[in-house]
Structures are given as structure tokens and as C-alpha cells.
Amino acid sequence: MFVPGVNGSIIANSNAPSGSRLKGAYKNSKKRKMPNGGSVSLDNISPEGSVGYSYSPSFKSLRGKLQGSTNILSGKQEYITPSVGASYKNLNVDYTPGNLMASVMSNKLNVNAEANFNKNKLVGSAVAGNYQLNPNLSVYGNVNYTPKEPVNYGVGFRYNKSFEKGGEVEDHDDDKEMVDGVASILRRVKDKKNRLQLANQLSKQFDREKVKYDLPSFLAKSKVKK
Numbered sequence: 001m002f003v004p005g006v007n008g009s010i011i012a013n014s015n016a017p018s019g020s021r022l023k024g025a026y027k028n029s030k031k032r033k034m035p036n037g038g039s040v041s042l043d044n045i046s047p048e049g050s051v052g053y054s055y056s057p058s059f060k061s062l063r064g065k066l067q068g069s070t071n072i073l074s075g076k077q078e079y080i081t082p083s084v085g086a087s088y089k090n091l092n093v094d095y096t097p098g099n100l101m102a103s104v105m106s107n108k109l110n111v112n113a114e115a116n117f118n119k120n121k122l123v124g125s126a127v128a129g130n131y132q133l134n135p136n137l138s139v140y141g142n143v144n145y146t147p148k149e150p151v152n153y154g155v156g157f158r159y160n161k162s163f164e165k166g167g168e169v170e171d172h173d174d175d176k177e178m179v180d181g182v183a184s185i186l187r188r189v190k191d192k193k194n195r196l197q198l199a200n201q202l203s204k205q206f207d208r209e210k211v212k213y214d215l216p217s218f219l220a221k222s223k224v225k226k
Contacts, residue, residue, distance in 0.1 A: 038063075049073035061087045079193065096201075098194050108132040116185055116198070122147060124185035128178055130158075144181040146188060152181060179206070179213045183221035192225075199224045 038057035045051050054067045068080035085094040093102045098118065104111045108131060115125040128142035141155040154177050182202055189195040199222050206213055219225075 043067075050078060063087075081197070096197075098189065098191070099198055099201075114182075114185070116189055118188075118190050123188045123190075126181055126185055128181075142178055142181060144184060146185065152184075175212045179211065179218055180221065183218055186222035186224065195222065196224050 043052040069078040083096040111129040113127045130140045132138045144152040
């Protein structure tokens with residue numbers, strides 16, 4: 001088994017480096033841009049010898065990603081996960097085995113939808129939207145669906161006012177409802193590794209969208225252990 005290096009080199013398990021050599025291989029690895037778009041990168045390395053890497057090709061509005069992890073001390077392939085995505089104007093769609101996400105974003109309207117599958121069977125889905133009525137006031141709504149369970153939904157208003165001399169008034173109750181709804185869906189993902197990967201992806205999305213939440217609490221509600 002070979003692990004692709006990001007500067008065009010490879011790491012072979014037959015002479016697996018350890019200690020400082022292993023750290024050096026990671027430290028000297030930088031993202032390499034591909035001529036047709038995309039990049040190859042060495043993402044992380046553990047003291048146990050597990051190396052995470054990814055290949056992200058792109059072509060116009062299409063994009064893909066192949067993430068994997070190999071233990072270079074034992075030569076064992078730990079996992080490999082493909083994903084694909086596409087963008088068209090304000091629409092973005094991303095698919096990872098077991099997870100489909102779509103979003104529409106404009107100046108006033110934001111809509112995010114997600115569906116989770118286990119063995120090609122729907123185990124949970126959610127849709128959340130926000131419409132900006134004016135610079136300070138917006139209306140939001142969300143719907144969470146889990147097979148054989150009552151549909152959970154919510155709607156409300158968000159008011160956000162900034163003052164010239166500092167200070168801000170903001171209601172984060174809708175953030176809590178959304179985060180709790182996502183955690184409820186994640187609990188129904190049976191594969192623990194997939195559940196962890198999805199939880200990490202969603203927490204990064206929460207950070208990008210400045211959602212107010214507590215990461216340890218979110219992971220605990222999602223029944224995820226790092």
C-alpha cells in the first residue's frame with residue numbers, strides 16, 4: 001500500500017518511517033494543485049502511524065473529493081470515502097455515501113436541506129430556511145423528518161439590531177432548535193465512523209454560518225465519541 005505525498009512523492013509501508021521521520025513526512029507535505037483543477041493533500045498524521053489524505057479534483061462547476069486513511073506502519077487501509085458536488089448559480093449540491101446535502105443562498109433567502117441514508121434507506125432528513133424581511137428582521141422555519149416518528153417543525157422570527165455605540169440584541173433559540181434537530185438525525189446513523197464524519201462536517205458548517213452552539217454538547221447529543 002502506498003500513501004500519495006502531496007509533492008509528487010509516495011510513502012511506502014515497507015520502509016514505514018517512524019518518530020521524527022514520520023512527522024517530517026507530514027511537515028514537508030503541502031497541497032499540490034493539479035493542472036486540470038483541484039489538489040492533493042496530506043491532511044493529518046497520528047502517533048500510531050495513520051495518515052489521512054485527500055484528492056480534490058474540480059472541473060468548472062463540478063467537484064469531487066476522495067478522502068482516505070492508511071496506517072503506514074501496518075499497511076492497513078483504514079477507510080476511503082468518495083464525495084461529489086456541483087454548483088449552479090445559487091445552488092450547491094454535495095453527496096457523500098449516506099449523506100446528501102443541498103443549499104440555495106441569495107441575498108435574502110437561504111435554504112439548506114439534508115438527507116441521511118443507511119443501506120440506501122432514508123433514516124432522516126431536515127430542511128431549514130431563512131428569509132430576510134429587512135436588515136434587522138428575518139423569518140425562519142425548519143422541518144425534521146424521521147421515518148415512523150412524528151414530523152418535527154418550527155417557525156419563528158429573528159431580530160438582530162446593532163447599536164452605534166456597541167452592543168447587539170440577538171435571539172439564538174432557533175439555532176438551538178436547528179442544532180438539536182441535526183443531532184437527532186445523526187443519532188440514527190448506525191455506522192459510528194460515518195456518524196463521526198458527518199458530525200465533524202456539520203460542526204464546521206455551523207462555524208462557517210456562525211451558529212451559536214456548544215460543540216461538546218452537540219457531539220454528546222449526536223452520540224459521537226472522538
